[in-house]
Amino acid sequence: MLAVPLAPARTAVTRTAYWTRLVPLLAVLACVTRLPSFVRPLWNPDEGYLAVQAGLLAQGGQLYDTVVDRKPPLLPWLYQAAFALCGSGSLTPLRVLAVLAQLLTAVLLASLARRRWGDRAGRTAGVLYLLVSVGLNPEDAQAATFEVFMLPWTAAAVWCADRGRWGVAGAAVAAAFLTKQTGGAVLGPVLWLLHQRGGTRAGLPRLAAGLAAPVLGAALLTDPAGFLFWTVTGSAAYASVTGSGLHAAGRALANTAILAAASAGLLAPLARALRDDARAVAAGLWPWLASSAVAVVLGCHFFGHYYLQLIPPLALLATAALHVLPDERRRAAVLTSGCACAFFIGWGLFTPRPELAHAERLAAALAHRTAPGDRVLVWGIHPETYWLAGRTPATRYLTAGLLTNYSGGRDGPRVGEKYAVAGAWPVFRREMTAHAPALVVDDSRGLPYAPGRLPTLRRLLAAGYTEAGRVDGAVLYARLPRP
Numbered sequence: 001m002l003a004v005p006l007a008p009a010r011t012a013v014t015r016t017a018y019w020t021r022l023v024p025l026l027a028v029l030a031c032v033t034r035l036p037s038f039v040r041p042l043w044n045p046d047e048g049y050l051a052v053q054a055g056l057l058a059q060g061g062q063l064y065d066t067v068v069d070r071k072p073p074l075l076p077w078l079y080q081a082a083f084a085l086c087g088s089g090s091l092t093p094l095r096v097l098a099v100l101a102q103l104l105t106a107v108l109l110a111s112l113a114r115r116r117w118g119d120r121a122g123r124t125a126g127v128l129y130l131l132v133s134v135g136l137n138p139e140d141a142q143a144a145t146f147e148v149f150m151l152p153w154t155a156a157a158v159w160c161a162d163r164g165r166w167g168v169a170g171a172a173v174a175a176a177f178l179t180k181q182t183g184g185a186v187l188g189p190v191l192w193l194l195h196q197r198g199g200t201r202a203g204l205p206r207l208a209a210g211l212a213a214p215v216l217g218a219a220l221l222t223d224p225a226g227f228l229f230w231t232v233t234g235s236a237a238y239a240s241v242t243g244s245g246l247h248a249a250g251r252a253l254a255n256t257a258i259l260a261a262a263s264a265g266l267l268a269p270l271a272r273a274l275r276d277d278a279r280a281v282a283a284g285l286w287p288w289l290a291s292s293a294v295a296v297v298l299g300c301h302f303f304g305h306y307y308l309q310l311i312p313p314l315a316l317l318a319t320a321a322l323h324v325l326p327d328e329r330r331r332a333a334v335l336t337s338g339c340a341c342a343f344f345i346g347w348g349l350f351t352p353r354p355e356l357a358h359a360e361r362l363a364a365a366l367a368h369r370t371a372p373g374d375r376v377l378v379w380g381i382h383p384e385t386y387w388l389a390g391r392t393p394a395t396r397y398l399t400a401g402l403l404t405n406y407s408g409g410r411d412g413p414r415v416g417e418k419y420a421v422a423g424a425w426p427v428f429r430r431e432m433t434a435h436a437p438a439l440v441v442d443d444s445r446g447l448p449y450a451p452g453r454l455p456t457l458r459r460l461l462a463a464g465y466t467e468a469g470r471v472d473g474a475v476l477y478a479r480l481p482r483p
Contacts, residue, residue, distance in 0.1 A: 018114075022123055023107060029130045030103040033341060036134075036142050036348025037095045040356060041388070043143035045399070046305075047091060048359075048384020050145065052398055054079035055088055055387065061396075064226030068396050070235050072178040073218050073227075075146055088387075094144040101152050106130050108155035109312055112162060117323040124322055124330060128266065129315040131337040133308070135262020136255065138348035140304030146180040147308040153179060154186040155312055158288060161193040166203035170210025178218050181231060182298060182309065187211070188291030189284040189313075196284070234421060252302035259307050262344060265336030266314060269321035269329075285320060289313035301407070355382065358472050362441060363388035365471045369478070370438050377432075379451065380443030380474070381406065394437035395428055397421075403428060404449040415448040417456060425456055432460055440465055440477040 042048055053067050053076045061067040063076060079094065086093040106126040114122025134141045153176035160169035169190050176183025194203050219227040260267070273285075292309045299306060322330045359382045366376055366389035375394040378385045383398040401407040405419035417425055440461065444450040451457045461477055468478035 018119060018122075022110060022126065023103075025123075026106045026110070026126045026130060027103055029127065030099050030106065033130050033134045033345065034095070034099050034102060034142065036138055036345060037098065037144065038092065039349060040353060041360075042091055042356065042384050043353075044139045044145070044305075045382055045384060046145040047094075047143050048382065048387055049398055050075060050079045051083075051088070051091065051387040052383050052393065054083045056393070056396075058083060058088070059392075063222045064230050065223055066396050068226075068230055068402070069398075070230055071146065071180060072231050073222055074175065074178045075149055075180075078149065091144060098144040098148045101149050102130065102133060104152040105133075105155045105312060108152065108159045109315060112155075112159055113316060113319045113323075115162065117320065120330075121319050121323040124334070125315055125319040127334060128318060128337055129312060131334070131341040132263050132266065132311050132315060134341060134344045134348070135311075136258055136304040136307060136344070138344070138351065139353070140255075141308070141344065142348050143305065145305065147305050150176050150179040150183040151308065151312060154183055154309070157186045157190050158193070158284060161190040161284070164197060164199065164203070166194065166199070167206040167210040170207040170212075171214055172210075174211045174214035178214060182295035182306070185291040185295035185298075185309070186288070188294075189288035192287040193284045248300060248302055255302055255304045255307055258304065259310070262340045263314060263337070264340055265333040265338075266318040269318040269325070269333060270314065272321040272325075273317045285313055285317050289317065356384075358382075358474075359385050360388055362443065362471050362474055365469070365476065366391055366439060366441065369468070369476065374438035375435050377437040377440045378443055379441060379449075379457070380445075382443060385441070385443070394435055395431045397424060397428060400444070400449045404454065406447065406449040415453075417454055429456065429460075436464065436479060438479055439468070440479075442475040442477065445473045 037043065042051070049069060053061075053063075053069060056067045057063065057076060057080045063073055067076070069076070078097070082093040082097065106129045109129050110122040110126035113125035153172050157169050157172035157176060160166075160172055173184060173187045173190060176186055190207065194200055194207065197203070263270075289310065292313055295309055296302070296306045318333065322333055362378075362382075363385050366378075366385065370376055370389075370391060372390060374391060376386070376389070376391045377394045379400055381399050381401055383393075386393050386398070397403050403420045403424050404415050404417065406415045442451055442461075451461055464480055465477035466480055467475060469476045
């Protein structure tokens with residue numbers, strides 16, 4: 001009679017039972033922490049930009065040609081697909097996908113922690129990540145934008161590298177980069193783990209192939225020259241701090257303080273991990289945190305959503321320290337993080353968003369004064385106005401920032417026509433001639449990109465438009481009848 005190997009079966013049952021208990025818990029927590037994201041039509045201009053891009057792509061626009069942004073293509077494509085399946089009138093499908101993205105990130109972190117430190121550590125890592133993941137200004141943490149969809153790829157890259165699956169790890173790094181450029185920073189801990197395992201000779205070619213294939217594929221699916229320009233070489237002026245150094249420094253301090261408050265329960269374990277850092281370095285956690293910090297600094301603007309990239313390695317580092325401490329320390333960390341999380345959820349649910357209210361009033365005026373087939377120009381930094389009004393932009397440049405370098409609070413000295421994206425103004429003039437907007441909205445409201453400071457736009461308004469009204473400080477210009 002043959003003996004039946006019972007141990008592997010018990011192990012499989014134990015593994016299945018672990019995840020069938022943990023995943024529903026994490027799913028509920030992901031839904032609760034992102035509940036505020038469903039209470040507003042949108043949270044920030046990035047969501048509006050993506051929504052308008054998706055509409056233009058659905059109308060036959062070409063990414064990096066007639067539809068442009070300084071971002072890689074995956075998220076515009078995701079928005080386009082969601083709109084094709086569910087309609088373009090609401091971002092709710094994207095909100096649901098964002099919940100799933102956060103859940104997947106938490107599950108991957110739990111798996112990493114469980115593999116290294118056991119079952120309890122897996123639960124701790126997943127729960128801590130979700131509790132801290134909303135610990136920023138809600139317009140940064142609750143929006144369905146680049147960082148939220150980038151994080152599952154970064155966690156997947158480290159997860160695959162931890163198991164020596166170098167080709168898939170490279171593909172995950174590529175997907176993170178194709179969601180947002182700074183997602184490529186996860187290549188740092190992946191290379192560190194490759195070096196630690198001594199598999200450089202065999203693993204490096206697989207890693208490089210996995211990384212290169214998706215990036216080259218995305219370039220070929222769009223326009224290779226345009227892809228290179230808009231995602232890499234054309235952002236030098238945007239990344240500069242010249243003209244906004246003090247403002248950027250203030251934002252960096254403010255958002256660091258906000259994230260530190262949200263991570264209050266993790267600070268003591270992180271201090272312990274810093275003292276006993278050998279294992280965390282070997283596991284790639286400190287390299288992961290360091291590369292993420294470099295990515296936050298690299299943009300030189302320190303927006304709150306940049307800081308989301310720090311949270312996965314922070315949660316794992318705290319877990320690494322907590323798993324050797326008494327249970328009461330772990331419970332205290334989770335409880336403190338839970339209280340902070342409750343505060344940020346309340347912030348998201350009940351704090352008014354005046355800029356959204358302004359964009360809604362402006363969109364209502366646009367919709368009232370124009371027909372659905374009319375093209376319009378909103379001269380400002382709120383592209384969501386186009387989407388809220390259901391009107392098509394008259395130009396591929398959806399914000400004044402691309403034509404003036406105004407971004408991130410940059411003040412006058414580095415704002416103007418000569419600081420625009422290279423070649424943008426000739427294209428803008430051609431578009432204004434080819435399909436002149438029925439209505440122009442000057443939404444600068446005293447900021448440095450006002451038409452009075454831009455000769456080309458000033459002449460365009462003087463030659464063909466007349467003031468037709470004002471909404472919350474924004475000036476509406478109607479097109480004059482042509483002879």
